[in-house]
Amino acid sequence: METIPQEINILGVYLPPLLLAAAAAIATTSVLVIILNHYNISKYFLWPAGVYWAIIIILTIVFGYTISPF
Amino acid sequence: MNQILSQRFKEAIKLALAVVIAYGIALSMNWDKPYWAGLAVAMCGLSSLGASFGKGLMRFLGTIIAVIVAFSLISLFSQDRLLFMTSLSLYTAACTYFMGAGKYQSFFNVCGFVCAVICFEGKTDSINVFNTAIMRTLETGTGFLVHTFIGTILWPKKSLEELKSTSQDVLAIFLQSNSILINALDDVQNNSEIVNTLKKQSRLMLSLSKVYDLAKLDSSELWDDRKRWFKLLESVTLINSVYQHILVDIDELPTLKLNTTLPTIRTTLFTISETFTKQMEYLNNNEEIQLLDVEPLTITIEQLAAYSSSEQVLILLFVEKINEIVSYLNSTFCNRDDSIRETQISGYSKLLSFDQDRLLASVRVFLTMWVAFILWIFFRVPGDVLFIMMTVSISMALSTMPHIPPGVLVVPAGVSIFMASIFYLFVMTSLSSFSELGPAIFIFVFIISYLFNKPNQAVLKSVSLTMLISITSITNHQTYSIFGIITIILMFILSLLLISTIFKIPQTTSPEKLFILLSKRFFKQLYNFASLDRFSASAKIHLKKRINNKLLANPAKTLSKLSLLSDYIYFNTSEEENKEKLDNFILCSQEILCRFERTTALVETIDDSLFNEKFKSTLSEFNESFLNDFVGLSKDITFCNFNSIYKYSDIIKTFNLADIMNSGVLKNGIEDTKDSSNEINALISSLRSLAKSIDACKLAMRKISWDILTVPRF
Numbered sequence: 001m002e003t004i005p006q007e008i009n010i011l012g013v014y015l016p017p018l019l020l021a022a023a024a025a026i027a028t029t030s031v032l033v034i035i036l037n038h039y040n041i042s043k044y045f046l047w048p049a050g051v052y053w054a055i056i057i058i059l060t061i062v063f064g065y066t067i068s069p070f
Numbered sequence: 071m072n073q074i075l076s077q078r079f080k081e082a083i084k085l086a087l088a089v090v091i092a093y094g095i096a097l098s099m100n101w102d103k104p105y106w107a108g109l110a111v112a113m114c115g116l117s118s119l120g121a122s123f124g125k126g127l128m129r130f131l132g133t134i135i136a137v138i139v140a141f142s143l144i145s146l147f148s149q150d151r152l153l154f155m156t157s158l159s160l161y162t163a164a165c166t167y168f169m170g171a172g173k174y175q176s177f178f179n180v181c182g183f184v185c186a187v188i189c190f191e192g193k194t195d196s197i198n199v200f201n202t203a204i205m206r207t208l209e210t211g212t213g214f215l216v217h218t219f220i221g222t223i224l225w226p227k228k229s230l231e232e233l234k235s236t237s238q239d240v241l242a243i244f245l246q247s248n249s250i251l252i253n254a255l256d257d258v259q260n261n262s263e264i265v266n267t268l269k270k271q272s273r274l275m276l277s278l279s280k281v282y283d284l285a286k287l288d289s290s291e292l293w294d295d296r297k298r299w300f301k302l303l304e305s306v307t308l309i310n311s312v313y314q315h316i317l318v319d320i321d322e323l324p325t326l327k328l329n330t331t332l333p334t335i336r337t338t339l340f341t342i343s344e345t346f347t348k349q350m351e352y353l354n355n356n357e358e359i360q361l362l363d364v365e366p367l368t369i370t371i372e373q374l375a376a377y378s379s380s381e382q383v384l385i386l387l388f389v390e391k392i393n394e395i396v397s398y399l400n401s402t403f404c405n406r407d408d409s410i411r412e413t414q415i416s417g418y419s420k421l422l423s424f425d426q427d428r429l430l431a432s433v434r435v436f437l438t439m440w441v442a443f444i445l446w447i448f449f450r451v452p453g454d455v456l457f458i459m460m461t462v463s464i465s466m467a468l469s470t471m472p473h474i475p476p477g478v479l480v481v482p483a484g485v486s487i488f489m490a491s492i493f494y495l496f497v498m499t500s501l502s503s504f505s506e507l508g509p510a511i512f513i514f515v516f517i518i519s520y521l522f523n524k525p526n527q528a529v530l531k532s533v534s535l536t537m538l539i540s541i542t543s544i545t546n547h548q549t550y551s552i553f554g555i556i557t558i559i560l561m562f563i564l565s566l567l568l569i570s571t572i573f574k575i576p577q578t579t580s581p582e583k584l585f586i587l588l589s590k591r592f593f594k595q596l597y598n599f600a601s602l603d604r605f606s607a608s609a610k611i612h613l614k615k616r617i618n619n620k621l622l623a624n625p626a627k628t629l630s631k632l633s634l635l636s637d638y639i640y641f642n643t644s645e646e647e648n649k650e651k652l653d654n655f656i657l658c659s660q661e662i663l664c665r666f667e668r669t670t671a672l673v674e675t676i677d678d679s680l681f682n683e684k685f686k687s688t689l690s691e692f693n694e695s696f697l698n699d700f701v702g703l704s705k706d707i708t709f710c711n712f713n714s715i716y717k718y719s720d721i722i723k724t725f726n727l728a729d730i731m732n733s734g735v736l737k738n739g740i741e742d743t744k745d746s747s748n749e750i751n752a753l754i755s756s757l758r759s760l761a762k763s764i765d766a767c768k769l770a771m772r773k774i775s776w777d778i779l780t781v782p783r784f
Contacts, residue, residue, distance in 0.1 A: 007450070010556065010560065011552070011553075011556045012552075012553050012556060013452050013553065013556050013557055013560055014450060015450070015452065015560070016449040016450055018449070019445065019449045019451065019564070023563065023564055023567050026567040026568075026570070026571055027563075027567060030477060030567075030570065033784035034784075036784060037783050037784055040781060042781065042782055042783045042784050043781045043782055045782055046782070047782075048578050048782050048783060048784045049574045049575070049576065049577050049578045049784075051784070052571075052574055052578070052784055053571075053574070056571065
C-alpha cells in the first residue's frame with residue numbers, strides 16, 4: 001500500500017486524495033444510513049444528522065489510512 | 071387530435087421542439103457555446119406546470135438582473151476573492167430566500183444561479199467577461215423566448231382549465247351529496263353511496279387546493295382574479311364541511327318526516343342542486359349566468375311543537391346547516407365581488423416576511439457555495455469552476471424542496487448520462503448537419519421529458535436535460551473527448567455528495583420529520599391566532615384586518631406545505647392507508663382554519679355587551695380548552711391521543727337556538743333587535759361548526775400512526 005499522498009487518476013481526471021476519501025466516505029455513509037433506516041435502527045440515535053456527520057468523518061479517516069492516503 | 075394525444079405526450083413534444091429550435095437559432099447565428107440556449111429551455115422544465123408568457127418573461131428579466139449584479143460584483147471586488155465570494159454568496163442566499171415566497175420563484179432562481187455562473191466564467195477569463203455575460207443573456211433570452219413561444223402557440227397549457235375541471239368535479243360531488251339528502255327525506259338511503267361520496271369529496275377537496283396552488287403560480291389569468299378564486303375555494307371548503315357533517319348524521323333524517331312538517335325543504339334542496347348545475351355550466355362556458363335566488367329555510371315554533379325537545383334540536387341544526395349552504399352559495403363561482411378580503415399576504419411583504427424554512431434553505435445554499443468554493447481553491451476539483459456552477463444551480467433548485475433527498479437525482483442523472491454518452495460518442499460522430507442533429511436531439515429530449523412528466527419530477531427532468539446538454543456540449547466546431555464526460559460525471563457525483571451532506575444541517579430532512587415539524591408549527595400558529603382576545607373593546611381597536619390576515623396567513627402557508635409534503639411520505643406496506651388518514655387530517659385542519667376565519671369575522675362585528683355571563687363563561691371555557699389542546703399539540707403531536715374526543719361538541723351543545731330562545735343568551739332578550747339576534751345565531755352556528763371541526767381533526771389525528779412517523783430517521 002502506497003502511503004505517500006498522491007493524486008488519484010480516474011480515467012485521465014486527477015483527483016486530490018482527501019477529496020476522494022471524503023467522497024467515498026459520504027457515499028458509503030449514504031448507503032449505510034439507508035440500511036439503518038430500513039431496519040429501523042435509526043430509532044436508537046438521538047440526533048441522526050449528527051451521527052451521519054460523525055460516520056462521514058470516521059470513514060474519511062479510515063479511507064485516508066487504507067485506500068487514499070492524504 | 072387533441073383528445074388522442076395525452077397531456078404528457080404534448081408537453082414532451084413542446085419541450086423537445088423548443089430545445090431543437092433554440093439550438094437551431096444559436097448554431098445558425100454561430101454564437102459561442104450554443105448549448106446555453108438549450109440549457110435555458112431545459113431550466114424552464116423546472117416549472118411544475120407549463121410555461122406562461124409571464125413566467126418566460128420573469129426568467130428573462132432574472133437573467134438581466136443577474137448580469138447586472140454580476141458586473142457590479144466583478145467591478146467592485148475582482149481584486150479580493152474573499153469579499154467577492156462573501157458578497158456573491160450573500161446575494162445567492164438572498165435569492166434563495168426570496169425564491170421560497172412562491173410567486174417569483176423562477177425569477178429569483180435565475181437571478182441567483184445565472185449570476186454565479188457569469189461571475190465564475192468571468193473569473194476564469196476576465197478579459198472576455200463582458201462578452202461572456204452578453205452572450206449568456208442573449209442565449210438565455212433566446213432559450214426562454216423560444217420556450218415561451220412554443221408554449222403559447224402549441225397546445226397552450228391550460229392550468230386554469232384544470233382548476234376549472236376539478237372545481238366542476240367538486241360541484242358534481244356536491245350535487246350528489248344534495249341528491250343523497252333529497253333521497254333521505256323520502257327514507258331512501260344507500261350507506262355505501264354515502265361512504266363513497268364522503269371519501270370522494272375529501273379527495274377532491276384536497277386535489278382542488280393542490281391544483282389551485284399550482285395554477286396560481288402558472289396562470290396569469292388566475293393571478294389577476296385570485297381574490298375571487300380564493301373566496302370561492304373558501305366557500306367550497308365550507309360547503310364541503312357542511313355536507314360532510316350532514317351526511318355523517320343522515321341516519322336520523324328520515325325519522326323526522328321533514329317532508330310533511332317543512333314542505334319548503336324539498337324546493338330549497340332542489341334549488342341548491344340547480345344552482346350547482348348552473349355553476350358547472352358557468353365554469354364550462356365562462357358566460358355570465360343569472361343565479362337563482364335561494365330562499366333560506368325558516369321554521370316556526372308551531373312547526374316544531376310536534377316534536378320532542380331532542381328532535382327539535384336536530385331539526386334546528388339541520389335547517390341551520392342548509393341555510394349555511396345557502397349563504398355560502400352566494401359567494402360563488404360566478405359572483406364578481408370585489409370587496410373580498412384575502413387572507414394571503416401579497417406583494418412585497420410576502421417576499422420579506424420571516425419564514426424559518428426559507429431562512430434555513432438560504433443558509434444551506436450559502437454553506438454549500440462556500441464549501442464548493444473552498445474545495446475549488448484548495449483542491450483540484452474536476453470541472454474547475456464548472457463544479458461551483460453546478461453545485462449552486464442544483465442546491466438552489468433543491469433548496470425549496472428539502473424533503474426531496476438529493477439521492478433521488480442519481481438514477482435519472484445516471485440514465486441521462488448513459489444516454490448522452492451513447493449519443494455523444496456513437497451517434498453525434500456520424501452526423502454531418504443540423505438536419506440530422508436536430509431530430510436526434512428531439513428524440514433524446516422527448517424521451518427524458520416523457521419519462522419525468524409529473525410535477526414532482528420537475529427537478530429530475532431538469533437535471534437529466536442539463537446532463538444531456540452539458541455532456542453533448544454541441545457547438546459549430548464540435549470536438550469529441552471522453553475526458554469531458556468523465557469530468558462531468560465526477561463533478562456531478564461530487565456536487566450531489568456535497569449537497570446531500572450540507573443539506574443535513576442542522577437536521578435530516580426526511581418528509582416524515584418535516585411533516586411532524588410542520589404539523590406542530592401549524593398548531594402553534596393556530597394558537598397564536600386564536601389566543602388573541604377578540605371580544606374586548608380594546609382588542610377590536612388593535613386587531614386591525616391586517617394583523618388578522620397576517621396571523622391567518624401563517625397557518626395557511628404551513629398547511630399548503632403540509633399538503634405538498636403528504637405525497638412524499640411513504641409508510642411500511644402494513645400502513646398503506648395511513649396516507650389517506652394524513653390527507654384527512656390536512657383536510658380537517660383546512661376546515662378549522664376556515665372556521666376560525668369565519669368565527670373571527672363574526673366576532674369582530676358583534677357587540678359583546680349583548681352576551682350574558684353564562685354565555686361568556688361557556689365561551690371562555692371552550693376557548694381555554696381548545697387553546698390548551700393547540701399548545702399541547704404544538705409541543706407533542708401525539709397529544710390528542712390522551713384527550714377525550716368529543717369534548718368540544720359537548721361544550722358547544724349548550725349553544726343552540728332553543729337555548730337562546732328559552733333561557734335568553736341575550737341580555738335584553740331575543741326581541742332586542744333582529745340584526746343582533748341574527749348575528750348571534752350565525753356566531754353560535756359558526757362556533758358549533760368550529761367545535762365539530764376541531765373534534766373531527768382530533769379524531770383524524772388519533773387514527774394516524776404517529777409512532778411510525780416519529781421514529782428518528784437519518
